[in-house]
Amino acid sequence: MDPVIIVGAGPVGLTLALALARQEVPSVVLDEGPGKDEPRLARTAVLREDTTALVERLTGTPLDELGLRWAGWRSMRRKQVTNEVTFGDDEPAPLHIAQHELTGALRTAVAGERLVKLTVDSRLDTVEQEPSGVTVHTRGPRGTWWRGSYLIGCDGPRSTVRKLLDIRFPGRTAVERHAVAALRAELPWDGEALFHRTPPWRTSGPSAGEITGRPLPDGVWRLDWLLPPGKDLVTPELLLARVRETLAGWSEGPPPAYDLLDTGVHIVHHRLARRWRVGRVLLAGDAAHLLGAFGTQGLDEGLRDADNLAWKLALAWHHGPHEALLDSYQTERRAAVSGRLRAADQALPLLRGGSGIRAYVPGAARGHDVLLSDGHLGRGPLGAPGLYDASPLAPRHLEAEVPVETLPGAPVEDVRVTAEDGSFVRLRDRFGRGALLVVLIAPGTGVWERRHWVGAGLMPRLAAAVTALPSPAELLVAESYPGAAAHTVLLIRPDGHLVTALNGVRPADLYTAAEATVGGGPAAGTDAGVEVGTGTGTAEGATAGSAAK
Template identity: 85%
Template sequence: MDPVIIVGAGPVGLTLALALARQEVPCVVLDEGPGKDEPRPARTVVLREDTAALLERLTGQPLAQHGTHWAGWRSMRRKQVMREVTFGGDEPAPLHIAQHVLTVALRAALATEPLVEVAVDSRLDTVEQEPSGVTAHTRGPKGTWWRGSYLVGCDGPRSTVRKLQDIRFPGRTAVERHAVAALRTELPWADEALLHRMPPWRTSGPSAAEVTARPLPDGVWRLDWLLPPGKDLVTPELLLARIRETLAGWTGGPTPAYELLDTGVHTVHHRLARRWRVGRVFVAGDAAHLLGALGAQGLDEGLRDADNLAWKLALAWHHGPHEALLDSYQAERRGVVAGRLRAADQALPLLRGGGGLRAYVPGSARGHDALLTDGHLGRGSLGAPGAYAASPLAPRHLEGEVPVDTAPGEPVTDVRVTAEDGTFVQLRDRLGCGALLVVLVAPGTGVWDRKHWVTAGIMPRLAAAVAALPHPAELLVAESYPGAAAHTVLLVRPDGHLVAALGGVRPADLYSAAEATLGGPVKAEATAGSPSK
């Protein structure tokens, strides 16, 4: 069967290629550039715990060595500290990393992957599809035609794939603008991120209403100043003045020594593609959505797009197209991103509305700070990983379903489990291989060798039920899971979202839930690649 064609060699496209290769699906990545990324210290990304774990699983290396896990978070308003958060334990630390460093790590992992071909200097200009596959043409020094089973556009905000498929991309332009600088200096908050609203200095003309400092390795910081509405030019002189006054204001004296590494202007747009699938063609990442106000990170959502789509494409590639499963990519991912955009658009007028009575309402400043903190730290409606509660893949009417602390459709908690070979691993480490995961919660098993309990109690009956599922599944055993009673059985999707929690071994419910997760029974009359409506 023909490979999957991925257009775009940014973090989302490279992640999707690695995720598909891990599930034994060959890919061709069309890279319009030379295959190298220009170092830009001011262009960085903040990864949440789940997306950082996804990338570490795919690259096989800890990303912390390339970025910085924040030690804490501090919010200030004028001269007052509004909130402080210390990371560790129940509060996982975001990972801040330069985007070009992340891309280099992904490219290095792909270089050892025999199932992936990266075609550099290949700019897409034509896409044709028929029921049996997709044909794409690239221009450049080695312009040629490419044949694929599916094609995914991960080619950014100006996506050629999206335009060739005539997919509308409505939304708002320039929701916010930020002046950005990456510099090496010493600040009073080592490895702590800082959000400072209404800073008290006003020496370089109109003062920034908000400035954010995020640490990077080797004493480097990324600073962002929220710019006033309009299209006023950010001159080098204005930016240098802001750097000097901000550093002096934070250190309480003259401007400390600093080394300016990179500058830029970051413009936030809010847009959402009308369709994410047209037959055998999909869009993901910035080609499908743009968001980023209030600290929400667009790359996080793009990586979740790749994680969601990879196992579905892999199943269709290996076992034949399943239209309901492929259609669910748009239903799930577009629904989550649309909800996040609505939450940001509702919060923006409160946070950027200026003075008036709102400025004098008791507690309003702390409420606004809580909204911003949620966005920056990946919590709440502005930042937490989305749930697929209304997914078309959600099973219905399971008699044996029981509640746990994770609701159906939410990402599972990363607990320690015993694998089939008897080793102890983290649940998250078993994701991304295309198999369903069945987790039995069995207190006490963690202190006994697997050979003593694998043939005892309910294990044989559960193993038989797992073997009878309509898709390969791995049986794992956990000592405990938040909110789960003993003998609870969890069914988990390949991308780590909970399908259902069942009270005990219920083969019929388990089979029904697994079948629903795959989009229902495959119909023999389903035609490959029929366009979704």
């Protein structure tokens, strides 16, 4: 079968290529650039726990060596600290990393991956598709025709793939503008990120006094100043004045010396593509959505797109068309991003509208700061990972379903589990292999040798049920899971989202849930009901303890 064609060699496209390769799916990555990334310390990303783990799992590179996990977070209003967070087990630290470092780690992993072909200086100009596959043409020194099974547009905000398919990309332009500077300086907060509203030295309006300071390795800081609405030019003189007054305001004595390393202007747009799928062509990352107000990170959502799509695409590639499964990518991911955009739009008049917040948020300024912190810290409706609770893949009417602390459709907790070979691993290490995960909660298995419980109690019956599932699955055992009683059985998707929790070994319910999770199985014959077209402008389409008891 033809490889998957991925257009765009940014973090999302490279992550998708690696995720597909882990599931034995070949891909061709078309990079319109020369294959090198300019070092820019003013262009960074903040990755949450789940997306950091995803990249580390795919690259084998500890990102702590390239970025910095914050020691804490503090919010300030004028001279008062309104919120402090110390990161630890209860609240894992975000990772702040320069984007060229992240892309470099992904490119290094791709270079050693036999199933990924990366071709540079290849700009897409034609897309043609039919029920059996996709044909594209690239121009440039390496211009040629390429044949693929599917085409994924990961080619950014100005996506050529999206334009060739005539997919609308409505939304809001310049929701926020920030002046950005990366500098090396010794600031009072060692390894802590800072969000400072209305600093006492800035009094020229509500948007003139919002500063974010985020540390990077080697004493480097990225500072962002929210700019007033409009299109006023950010001159070097204005930026230097902001740097000097900020460093002076944060220092009790003379302002510290600093080295200015990089500058820029960060403009936030909010847009959402109408369709994420047209036949065998799909969109991901900035080609499908733009967000970023209030500290939210669009790259996080792009990496989650890749994680959601990879296992579904792999099943379709290996076993034939899975229309319901591929359609669920758009349904799940578009709903998740749409929810965050909607939350940001609802918060905008509260957070940028001056005194209007008093009518909506008790505690006024303090509530204001909590909302703003949510986006930066990956919490609440502004920042938390999406919940696929309304997914078309969710099973219905399971008699044995029981609640645990993780809601169906939410990412599962990363607990220690025993693998089939008897080794202890983290649950998250088993994600992304294309297999469903079945986890038995069995207290005592961590202290008894596996040979004593693997053939006793519930295990043989559960192992037989897992073998009979309609899709490949791996059986794991955990001592405990938050909110789960002994003998609870968890069914988890390959991307780490909970399908259901069952009260004991219930083969019929387990089979029903697994079948729903993979979209009911592959469709027979050709891609029924999928819109396809030819040429460069196809129409907008469809889109040992108790285990031995």
